[in-house]
Amino acid sequence: MSAPRDYEGIRRSAFGSFVTWAVVAAVLIWAAADPELELSRLAESGPRIVEFLGRMVPPDLSVLSVAWASTAETLRIAILGTVGCIVLSIGFGILGAQNLTPAWVHVPVKALLAVIRGIPLILVAMLMVGAVGLGALPGILAIAFHATGMLAKFYSEAIESIAPEPVEALESAGASFVQRMRFGAWPQIAPDILRDTLFRFEMNLRESLILGIVGAGGIGFYIQTYVRSFQYDKVATLALVVIAIIVMIELVNNALRRRLR
Amino acid sequence: MDAVALKSISFAYQATTAAALSVPDLRIPQGQRVALIGASGAGKSTLMRLLDGRLRGWQGRARVLDQELDPTRRPPRAWRRQVGFIFQSYALVERLDLHANVLNGRLGHISPWASLTGRFSPRDHQIAHAALAEVGLADLAGRRVDRLSGGQRQRVAIARCLAQEPAMILADEPISSLDPETAATVLQLLQAIVRQRGATLILSSHQPQLIAPHVDRFIAMDAGRIVFDGRPADLDEERLAAIYKGASDVRAA
Ligand SMILES: Nc1ncnc2c1ncn2[C@@H]1O[C@H](COP(=O)(O)OP(=O)(O)OP(=O)(O)O)[C@@H](O)[C@H]1O
Ligand SMILES: [Mg+2]
Numbered sequence: 267m268s269a270p271r272d273y274e275g276i277r278r279s280a281f282g283s284f285v286t287w288a289v290v291a292a293v294l295i296w297a298a299a300d301p302e303l304e305l306s307r308l309a310e311s312g313p314r315i316v317e318f319l320g321r322m323v324p325p326d327l328s329v330l331s332v333a334w335a336s337t338a339e340t341l342r343i344a345i346l347g348t349v350g351c352i353v354l355s356i357g358f359g360i361l362g363a364q365n366l367t368p369a370w371v372h373v374p375v376k377a378l379l380a381v382i383r384g385i386p387l388i389l390v391a392m393l394m395v396g397a398v399g400l401g402a403l404p405g406i407l408a409i410a411f412h413a414t415g416m417l418a419k420f421y422s423e424a425i426e427s428i429a430p431e432p433v434e435a436l437e438s439a440g441a442s443f444v445q446r447m448r449f450g451a452w453p454q455i456a457p458d459i460l461r462d463t464l465f466r467f468e469m470n471l472r473e474s475l476i477l478g479i480v481g482a483g484g485i486g487f488y489i490q491t492y493v494r495s496f497q498y499d500k501v502a503t504l505a506l507v508v509i510a511i512i513v514m515i516e517l518v519n520n521a522l523r524r525r526l527r
Numbered sequence: 528m529d530a531v532a533l534k535s536i537s538f539a540y541q542a543t544t545a546a547a548l549s550v551p552d553l554r555i556p557q558g559q560r561v562a563l564i565g566a567s568g569a570g571k572s573t574l575m576r577l578l579d580g581r582l583r584g585w586q587g588r589a590r591v592l593d594q595e596l597d598p599t600r601r602p603p604r605a606w607r608r609q610v611g612f613i614f615q616s617y618a619l620v621e622r623l624d625l626h627a628n629v630l631n632g633r634l635g636h637i638s639p640w641a642s643l644t645g646r647f648s649p650r651d652h653q654i655a656h657a658a659l660a661e662v663g664l665a666d667l668a669g670r671r672v673d674r675l676s677g678g679q680r681q682r683v684a685i686a687r688c689l690a691q692e693p694a695m696i697l698a699d700e701p702i703s704s705l706d707p708e709t710a711a712t713v714l715q716l717l718q719a720i721v722r723q724r725g726a727t728l729i730l731s732s733h734q735p736q737l738i739a740p741h742v743d744r745f746i747a748m749d750a751g752r753i754v755f756d757g758r759p760a761d762l763d764e765e766r767l768a769a770i771y772k773g774a775s776d777v778r779a780a
């Protein structure tokens with residue numbers, strides 16, 4: 267009885283996937299058909315690219331001190347921004363957990379977090395610079411705001427994964443509310459919370475490298491300055507420092523993450 | 528002195544559903560070992576939750592270990608730590624090791640704020656260690672619970688309950704997921720413990736034959752009511768069959 271209906275379902279889904287691919291193909295053709303986009307230029311500019319790269323070597327090491335100082339500022343922005351987003355995420359993470367709050371609280375909170383995630387960091391940073399002026403402060407605020415969209419969601423999900431039985435067992439054993447949280451709930455999620463926080467810190471650090479471009483502090487400001495004035499040998503030095511930092515963070519993070527299970 | 532005295536108890540999970548509990552009168556003397564039996568959904572777990580002070584919204588009078596229970600609020604810590612509960616699903620913190628889980632049984636004995644650092648007194652550690660040794664798991668003290676078998680978890684749950692030093696132990700289907708041999712070990716263990724401490728034991732089970740040698744009394748439930756209450760010897764095959772068929776009063780059968 268159900269065989270013909272299944273067959274119908276397969277045909278319909280085959281047709282559906284044909285439509286999907288046709289739409290994808292149409293979009294790709296439309297995107298590439300822009301008259302101002304001359305792909306041939308990519309081929310012609312070979313020599314230009316070689317010359318551009320040539321001007322990056324040897325890197326001008328005289329900017330190393332600038333690089334370290336501005337990197338330190340970027341690091342500070344990332345650290346304080348992460349502290350800010352942790353504080354916000356604890357609040358919103360609890361409000362957004364469906365096993366803790368009624369639907370009229372956690373549904374709008376989750377929607378708000380999705381909206382925050384949807385706003386690009388660079389846009390938030392530009393608005394913050396407009397609001398509080400140039401420097402590290404708007405960078406910190408932008409990171410704290412932007413990162414909360416993701417971190418609070420992770421915190422909510424961790425809280426939602428708490429099994430109620432072990433917590434109830436501690437209630438039965440005479441544990442107070444704080445004790446139940448500390449010994450029944452927290453150990454269930456601590457590794458996840460720490461891993462998520464570390465992951466977000468790593469992202470914050472990488473994303474804060476570009477904040478200087480809009481005047482929100484850090485190494486990005488100098489990269490942009492030297493690019494604009496065609497001092498590519500200095501840009502090269504800064505780029506190397508950035509790469510070194512990212513590799514270092516990655517290594518430290520991997521080592522830490524392996525211990526969180 | 529009665530460990531449990533219930534009078535005119537009734538309870539329903541929702542106002543519209545049938546009563547999950549309806550117990551006109553029930554007394555259990557201190558030190559008695561009682562088996563709760565009855566078909567799935569008969570109300571065994573509900574009754575045990577009531578005795579553990581975790582059920583809300585019931586009617587009637589319930590006196591457990593000299594404490595009048597209040598259907599609207601959680602009983603005080605000092606009372607809760609006297610009633611040990613062994614959960615059917617073990618209810619252990621999977622990411623903590625055995626010793627830490629057993630230490631959690633001590634929480635009712637220590638100051639809520641002093642414990643926040645996670646530091647327990649040497650005496651608490653000693654008690655936890657002894658409890659683990661009593662269930663034969665001292666060697667695994669540092670292993671995480673998520674790497675244990677079901678039978679081992681059950682013993683950890685028992686050890687946590689022991690560390691609590693309760694005057695009454697409520698065990699909800701403590702042997703349901705154990706093989707016959709482990710089940711016998713666990714039953715002997717529970718029995719030895721309550722005898723040694725003079726504690727009251729109430730355990731629920733779907734295996735009456737297996738637990739009969741370990742208890743003084745059988746209470747059978749159906750649809751929230753007590754349909755049989757007597758010695759293990761009086762529970763013959765005919766009556767057992769009647770209990771699981773849902774007879775309203777097995778004594779008359
Ligand atoms: N949290 C709950 N909400 C609503 N109804 C419930 C809840 N817990 C139990 N019930 C209902 O109450 C009745 C008694 O359930 P209870 O868990 O006490 O039975 P039980 O005798 O322990 O069964 P089992 O042998 O399967 O563990 C059942 O009809 C069950 O469906
Ligand atoms: Mg049950």
